[in-house]
Each structure stands twice: as C-alpha cells, then as structure tokens.
Amino acid sequence: MPGGRDVAAVDGVSFDLAAGECLALVGESGCGKSVLASALLGLLPANAMVRGGARLAPDGPDLLTADQATLSRTVRGRRLGLIPQSPSAHLTPVRTVRSQLEETVREITGVRRSGLRAAGERAAERAAFPLDHLDRHPHQLSGGLAQRAATALALVGDAPLLIADEPTTGLDRDLVDRTVDELRRHVDDGRALLVITHDLAAAERIADRVAVMYAGRIVELTGADAFFGDPGPRHPYAAGLLDALPERAFTPIPGMPPELDALPAGCAFAPRCPAATEACGAPPTPTGGVACHHPREAARA
Ligand SMILES: Nc1ncnc2c1ncn2[C@@H]1O[C@H](COP(=O)(O)OP(=O)(O)OP(=O)(O)O)[C@@H](O)[C@H]1O
Numbered sequence: 001m002p003g004g005r006d007v008a009a010v011d012g013v014s015f016d017l018a019a020g021e022c023l024a025l026v027g028e029s030g031c032g033k034s035v036l037a038s039a040l041l042g043l044l045p046a047n048a049m050v051r052g053g054a055r056l057a058p059d060g061p062d063l064l065t066a067d068q069a070t071l072s073r074t075v076r077g078r079r080l081g082l083i084p085q086s087p088s089a090h091l092t093p094v095r096t097v098r099s100q101l102e103e104t105v106r107e108i109t110g111v112r113r114s115g116l117r118a119a120g121e122r123a124a125e126r127a128a129f130p131l132d133h134l135d136r137h138p139h140q141l142s143g144g145l146a147q148r149a150a151t152a153l154a155l156v157g158d159a160p161l162l163i164a165d166e167p168t169t170g171l172d173r174d175l176v177d178r179t180v181d182e183l184r185r186h187v188d189d190g191r192a193l194l195v196i197t198h199d200l201a202a203a204e205r206i207a208d209r210v211a212v213m214y215a216g217r218i219v220e221l222t223g224a225d226a227f228f229g230d231p232g233p234r235h236p237y238a239a240g241l242l243d244a245l246p247e248r249a250f251t252p253i254p255g256m257p258p259e260l261d262a263l264p265a266g267c268a269f270a271p272r273c274p275a276a277t278e279a280c281g282a283p284p285t286p287t288g289g290v291a292c293h294h295p296r297e298a299a300r301a
C-alpha cells in the first residue's frame, strides 16, 4: 500500500479442488479474488508477502515458494493455465494473435511447422475467436475479442488446472454461454477449473461448488446445488449476494465492504449484516463450510 502499510488482501483461505471439478469463486469487487489467483500463479508483485502452501499434486512443488524458472518452464501454461482478468495486458502488443497462438501451440504441444497454421486456427475456434481477425494486433481488438484471444491461448495446454479470472467480461450473452460451455468441457474431460466471476448466472451454469469471498476470506464454501437451490446459502453475505440479483429479490446489500487496512476486529461483515449480534465482535471460526456466528438454517423451505 502507499505509505508502506501492509494489508492482508487474502487471509486464512483454504480449499481443495479435484480433477473433473469446477469451483466458482465469487464476491464483490476488491474482496481478493484476483490476488488469490495471482498468488497461485506466482504473479504477485515482488514486495508481496505470502504464507502457506498450494500444490497441484501431493508430490508437486509448492506453487507459493517455487522459483520463477520452475514456474515458467514446467507449471504455467502446461499444468496451470490462466485466463487473466485483463487480457489486453497479457497479450504481446507487437505481435498478431495468430503468431502468439502458433507460438504457444508449438511450445506446449510440439506441433511441427507444417501443422502450425491449422493447429492455431483450431485453438482460436475453441474460444470462438473469428479466424478473419487472427492477423490483427491486440490493440486492434475490442475488449470481448481480446478476452477470446486470451481464452484461446489459455486453452492450448489443456492444463490439469485452469484458473479463469472473469472469463466472460465484455462478452454478449450468447458468447458468455459458449465460453462457459467450452470451460465446462475442460472440466468434463477430467480437468479442474477455478473460475472467478461476478456473474452468478455463469457460476450457476458451470460450477460444482461455490466459494464466497468477503474482505479477503472465504466465508462460505458449499455445493452449487445447495447454494443456488435448496437450502440456499447459509452465510448472510452469500444470501445477500443472491438476493441482489435482478432475477431474485433485486435488493442490494446495504453499505460497502470495509477497507482492508481497517477491518473490524470480529466478523468483517457484521457492520452490514442484518442478523449481527454481540457474538459477531469476535472472528467466526469456519464450521461446516460457513464462517458465521449465526448461519441461516434451511430457511427457504
Ligand atoms: N499490489 C497491491 N498493493 C496494494 N493493494 C493491492 C494490490 N493488489 C491488490 N490490492 C488490493 O487487494 C484487494 C483485492 O484486490 P483483488 O484485485 O484481488 O480484488 P477482486 O476480488 O479480484 O476484485 P474485482 O472483482 O474487482 O476483480 C483490493 O482492495 C486491492 O486494492
């Protein structure tokens, strides 16, 4: 932070993700979703402090401590793919989309020169990137096209774990559905997907489980069917997110998330929580997937 203060942008987060499973990470802007993704990819700024561990396999290297050479040679793109939140920042500005796709295909899959053009075009098609735009440079692309170019690049490696940070931003609804279906295919082929999204409709369509983040912590982690259906979310913040949807109650959560350098001593959501009690002055211990002193029971029956 400016002025040399430290903030805990992500704190106490723990989850696992199996092959063939999609976990959706949801929560309001600024709650720490992208910082968590960057930590897993070793892409945090050099002055960031990270504690804990993260492994792709029980015998694999710890992603949080692995050196950059190992990460870029053996992990990123091959075992861990990323669809970044700001695709234009991750595309190389001076090269066409075609040349970036072909290079990635060649490096990761070893396709030979004679087959590269066709393989690059197949990669573009997976992300619905129009072939007649392949010879453009990133600055000649709309936000939605840059998003699809980044998605095409990330899908090339068919990595066992794909992290997609807001993969549907800037896309029309039918392209959202197409992208979501392509990502779901990645999961149904036996790979894992961590999808970060504001779009709860997309999360409902794709996820097996849902993790809700608030002020740097996971406040609820549960099955998608239970979350979106019956009995519904148990954490009041998670319930508030769903109630804010136009197709549900369309009632926003009052107030704003706290500043990370001025978190309340107890439950960070208590100042906005309709059900807060004195107990909420102490931090809640996550129990049964919910970090709340007064989780909702099966209230929607
Ligand atoms: N390099 C940094 N230095 C200081 N604070 C940072 C840094 N990077 C992120 N933050 C802070 O960490 C918090 C979490 O940011 P993050 O980008 O992870 O949010 P997010 O949940 O991905 O939000 P969005 O939905 O808008 O993408 C924010 O409050 C942000 O200001």
Ligand code: NI
Binding pocket: 033, 034, 035, 085, 165
């Ligand atoms: Ni983000």
